Structure formats: C-alpha cells, structure tokens
Amino acid sequence: MMTFFYISAAVALTSSVLAISRSNAVHALLYAIVSLLSVALIFFMLGAPFAAALEVVIYAGAIMVLFVFVIMMISSGPGSIQQERRWMNFRLWIGPSVLSTVLIIELFAVMSLPREPLSARPVIESKQVGIALMGPYMLGVELSSLLLTAGLVGAYHLGKRKRDDSQMEDVTIHD
C-alpha cells in the first residue's frame, strides 16, 4: 500500500509543479487534471471513496471545464486557428498521458487487491458522510446552499454587465 501511495504522491507533486510552470494555459490545465486525479487516488487509499468520486466528478470534471471555457473565450480571435493547430501537436500530450497511464495502472492494481488486508483502517462510506451532513452539519449545508446561490447570481451579473454597456453605447450612437 505504501508503494502505491508513494507513486501517487510523486505523480501529484510532479504534475502540480508542471501545472504551475507551463507557459501555455491548456497544457497547465492538463497537468492540473492529472494532479487532481492522483489526489483522488490518494483519497481512495485513505479510506474515503466518496470523496475520491467527488474529486473526479466535480474538481477534475466541472471546475476544470469552467477553466477550459474561459480560456476558449479569451483566446478566440485572429490567429487562434494557428494557435489551435499548434495545440494539436501530439508531442504535447506525452507528458500528461504518461502520468495518467501510471495512475490508471495503479488504480487497477489497487482494485485487484483482496479486500481484507486493506481494511485495517475503517473505510468511511458515503452513508456515514450523509448522516453527518444531514445531522450535526445541517447549518453548514444551508450556508453552502446560500454560498452557491450567491456565486450563481454573482457570476451571472458579472458576465452580463459588459453586454449592457455595449448596448447602451449602441443606443447612444444610433440616436
């Protein structure tokens, strides 16, 4: 088990360092996704499979897709086709692909282990997490729902205001 932990930790640290040191934002995002996946594998080893699933679905899925959308909206314009052609270079995929392959081999190795010696430490199932969420942490759940609503309204407002400005400018020009 320790070997798997060391491999995952090495992949996480390597991909994080590469993520913050790339000059191209899309390459950095690829390495950041690999880093999140390796941390999810460490969650799985620490006996938190529900947190590992959430890490893959929400962090590596939803939040990174938001980053990709913003990079797409920023880098559109003349010259973006050449940029896109440069990004399709297959040599750039080698680094993240090698790190992800290490992770998936490790995942299969962890899953093929027998269950008994793995559970000296109790695995915290999602049922216990749900009971704790809906019991003593009820106020926290309500507060996080308020926070998500505030985030939704804030993102909508910030994304909309520029269009209102341009419409007002158009009206004044036409008048």
Added chain:
Amino acid sequence: MTNVPAEYGLILAAMLFAIGLAGVLARRNIIFLLLSIEIMLNAAGLAFISAGSKWGQADGQVMFIFILVMAAAEVSVGLAIVLQLFHRIRTVNSDEANTMRG
C-alpha cells in the same frame, strides 16, 4: 500490507500547498493564479481527509465537501471577473489591472 499513515497525507498536503503558493507568488497570469488557488484548496481538502481517516470519523469528508462547494463558487465568480477584466483591459496580466475608477 500496511496502511498509509495520516502523517504522510498531511506532509503531501503541505507540499502541494507550498507548490500552489509558489504558483500564486510567481505567476502573473490571472488564470494561473486561479489554478494555483485551486491546487491550494485541493491540498487543504487532502489535509482534512487525512485527519478524518486517522480518527475514523466522517467529519473530514464533510469538511472536504464544504471546501468543494466553496471552490466551485469561488472559481465561477473568479472566472467571471477574469472575463470582465479581459474585456476591459484586453490582457490577463494581473499587473496591468492597477488602476481604479473613481
């Protein structure tokens, strides 16, 4: 077949947090700043999961879910601000955004 000690998870969380902090301090691109903040929040979640796994309680995962909610709200508002800033000053260099209106 030994278990992963919780201290190792905490040490890894500290190293990931240091990497994210170095990214925030070193980079000037706003998207990279947000990405480094994500790495730091992820390290905080790893610390909570490690501690919860050491004590065998579900509280660590509950706090991880709260961190996840906070990260989602933060990144949605932050990326909307990045788009707004890019429309105004046509760059993602955070040093360029050094003037206020009013």
